[in-house]
Amino acid sequence: MSSKLDALNAWVAEAAALAKPDAVHWCDGSQAEYDALIADMLQSGTLVALNQHTHPGCYLHRSNPADVARVERLTLVCHPQEADAGPNNHWMDPAAAHAKIDAMFDGCMRGRTMYVIPYCMGPIDSPLARCGVEITDSPYVVANMRIMTRMGAAALARIERDGSFVKGLHSIGELDPERRWIMHFPAELAIKSFGSGYGGNALLGKKCHALRIASYQGRTEGWLAEHMLIVGIENPQGEIRYIAAAFPSACGKTNLSMLIPPEGYRRDGWKVWTVGDDICWMHPGEDGRLYAINPEAGFFGVAPGTNRKTNPNALETISHDTIYTNVAVTADNQPWWEGLPGTPVTDWQGRPYDPANGPAAHPNSRFTASVRQCPTWTDQAEAPQGVPISAIVFGGRRASLQPLVVQARDWTHGVLMGAMMGSETTAAAAGAVGVLRRDSMAMKPFCGYHYGDYFTHWLDFDRPAAKLPAIFQVNWFRKDADGKFLWPGFGDNLRVLEWMLKRVEGGATGKPTPIGTVPAPGELNLEGLDLEPGRLEALLTVDQAGWQAELADVETYLESFAPRLPEALRRERDRIAQALAASD
Numbered sequence: 001m002s003s004k005l006d007a008l009n010a011w012v013a014e015a016a017a018l019a020k021p022d023a024v025h026w027c028d029g030s031q032a033e034y035d036a037l038i039a040d041m042l043q044s045g046t047l048v049a050l051n052q053h054t055h056p057g058c059y060l061h062r063s064n065p066a067d068v069a070r071v072e073r074l075t076l077v078c079h080p081q082e083a084d085a086g087p088n089n090h091w092m093d094p095a096a097a098h099a100k101i102d103a104m105f106d107g108c109m110r111g112r113t114m115y116v117i118p119y120c121m122g123p124i125d126s127p128l129a130r131c132g133v134e135i136t137d138s139p140y141v142v143a144n145m146r147i148m149t150r151m152g153a154a155a156l157a158r159i160e161r162d163g164s165f166v167k168g169l170h171s172i173g174e175l176d177p178e179r180r181w182i183m184h185f186p187a188e189l190a191i192k193s194f195g196s197g198y199g200g201n202a203l204l205g206k207k208c209h210a211l212r213i214a215s216y217q218g219r220t221e222g223w224l225a226e227h228m229l230i231v232g233i234e235n236p237q238g239e240i241r242y243i244a245a246a247f248p249s250a251c252g253k254t255n256l257s258m259l260i261p262p263e264g265y266r267r268d269g270w271k272v273w274t275v276g277d278d279i280c281w282m283h284p285g286e287d288g289r290l291y292a293i294n295p296e297a298g299f300f301g302v303a304p305g306t307n308r309k310t311n312p313n314a315l316e317t318i319s320h321d322t323i324y325t326n327v328a329v330t331a332d333n334q335p336w337w338e339g340l341p342g343t344p345v346t347d348w349q350g351r352p353y354d355p356a357n358g359p360a361a362h363p364n365s366r367f368t369a370s371v372r373q374c375p376t377w378t379d380q381a382e383a384p385q386g387v388p389i390s391a392i393v394f395g396g397r398r399a400s401l402q403p404l405v406v407q408a409r410d411w412t413h414g415v416l417m418g419a420m421m422g423s424e425t426t427a428a429a430a431g432a433v434g435v436l437r438r439d440s441m442a443m444k445p446f447c448g449y450h451y452g453d454y455f456t457h458w459l460d461f462d463r464p465a466a467k468l469p470a471i472f473q474v475n476w477f478r479k480d481a482d483g484k485f486l487w488p489g490f491g492d493n494l495r496v497l498e499w500m501l502k503r504v505e506g507g508a509t510g511k512p513t514p515i516g517t518v519p520a521p522g523e524l525n526l527e528g529l530d531l532e533p534g535r536l537e538a539l540l541t542v543d544q545a546g547w548q549a550e551l552a553d554v555e556t557y558l559e560s561f562a563p564r565l566p567e568a569l570r571r572e573r574d575r576i577a578q579a580l581a582a583s584d
């Protein structure tokens with residue numbers, strides 16, 4: 001009898017015929033299945049048990065040292081036409097790409113089990129959610145996918161209902177960097193990833209599906225798939241407003257999504273609610289507002305820098321039932337990374353710790369934990385229609401120039417702000433760290449199609465009946481001449497979010513500048529904060545010459561997307577350049 005699962009069954013049979021595993025296991029997502037996988041991995045050495053008294057249910061995985069981050073140069077978006085991938089992506093002809101990677105998959109699972117993982121991105125009954133199936137030979141990937149997605153029987157039932165899903169074929173291969181590819185075929189809703197077991201390269205529901213494939217689907221279907229956190233801010237009156245914020249990898253999304261309000265705010269009754277920390281799917285609702293869901297069910301968060309002071313909610317979240325990847329270990333077998341008290345004895349590669357070998361924990365070491373373990377998690381994250389977004393924030397990591405906060409005057413200006421984002425590179429991707437590059441909307445590694453078309457898609461949301469969020473640009477990472485951060489960041493970032501919400505509700509006038517509106521003197525609540533005199537002024541100054549140089553560089557950057565660069569962005573850049581010149 002023909003069933004809606006015929007296509008899935010046929011694809012699994014085809015993958016098995018190619019990869020030739022010893023066994024095929026369909027994942028049901030149960031606790032028993034998870035426990036059995038953990039037991040197997042402890043036995044094989046893929047996982048090491050951590051201190052079960054201090055960290056119950058916590059395990060450590062040490063990656064191959066040559067496989068510790070996403071690799072952008074090996075990540076391809078294979079549209080039939082090269083032009084559709086854009087200068088922002090690496091491209092290969094789809095037929096050539098399939099041939100190249102299928103040759104690697106041939107027989108690669110001999111002696112291994114092939115796991116079939118049905119998963120759902122988004123609340124299982126949400127009309128905005130989408131399903132996929134990942135085939136993998138890595139039990140570590142299965143365990144992580146169970147935490148990061150709604151995985152197993154319920155997802156399979158939905159796939160049967162929907163009749164469509166994203167196909168993700170993955171093998172760790174030999175973990176050889178020379179035989180590694182992460183390929184996307186958006187027109188086929190397919191992903192093939194070979195040779196890496198790490199994070200975004202291997203957990204295919206995350207960056208591959210929920211951003212690269214989903215951004216492409218969102219363009220044809222009228223929605224947005226973004227590299228954004230989603231956070232709810234509750235004021236003392238009990239009203240909750242939701243903010244979506246895009247920051248490049250390792251630039252503060254997890255931290256902002258679960259911040260602890262400064263003491264005075266807590267006293268007054270402010271609360272923070274976490275919906276998501278990395279990915280946001282946004283759809284226009286019937287009332288014209290944008291509604292967002294978090295397609296994920298877990299955090300794959302950066303460990304270094306996480307501590308009682310910076311992010312107590314994260315620490316609480318990862319105190320149990322967490323998979324750690326590439327952290328160090330203390331004498332009593334607790335996980336450790338730079339920024340925590342105590343001393344490491346074993347580094348991320350399992351060697352006795354020696355400072356001469358660099359940091360004890362890898363700078364891109366991570367934790368995987370369910371969102372439900374976060375003290376600030378809200379069940380609004382399960383709302384099928386999503387949460388309404390009041391403000392969109394773009395934030396980069398920039399030691400100079402970019403002020404603490406600037407508001408765009410309208411949607412078009414906001415889209416330009418996102419498009420011209422610059423940020424210093426981090427350890428989340430292989431390559432140099434600390435190099436300033438353009439990272440439009442924090443999507444440079446994740447936009448599944450031509451950035452020019454993507455900017456046009458963003459601009460298209462500005463329609464007659466639309467009630468769009470206000471757009472802001474922030475920078476928590478300004479430094480002084482000694483290289484110290486000018487702004488305390490973390491929990492104190494709520495001060496900036498509060499100003500944004502005041503702007504949205506008409507409670508702050510702001511101060512206009514050529515690049516947008518900044519807080520007028522006295523508008524940022526600095527109560528309880530001991531900022532040196534002159535600091536706030538330094539954080540909010542618009543350096544005219546610096547911005548003129550910036551706008552010149554932005555022009556070159558934007559023109560790299562011609563002829564697909566929308567004219568509206570070109571005009572908007574020109575308008576700001578003229579306003580700067582006139583402010584001389």
Ligand code: GTP
Nearest residue numbers: 249250251252253254255302304305428476489490
């Ligand atoms: P991905 O998971 O890679 O997408 O990263 P993310 O954007 O979620 O970054 P995350 O919140 O994990 O922060 C990365 C690093 O930035 C950590 O080491 C944090 O401690 C640090 N960080 C986060 N917020 C702030 C801030 O407000 N100020 C400063 N100075 N550092 C911050």
Ligand code: SPV
Nearest residue numbers: 070199200206207249428
């Ligand atoms: C990022 O690099 O932005 C991450 C980690 O969130 S990964 O899943 O590896 O993409």
Ligand code: MN
Nearest residue numbers: 227249250278
């Ligand atoms: Mn990310």
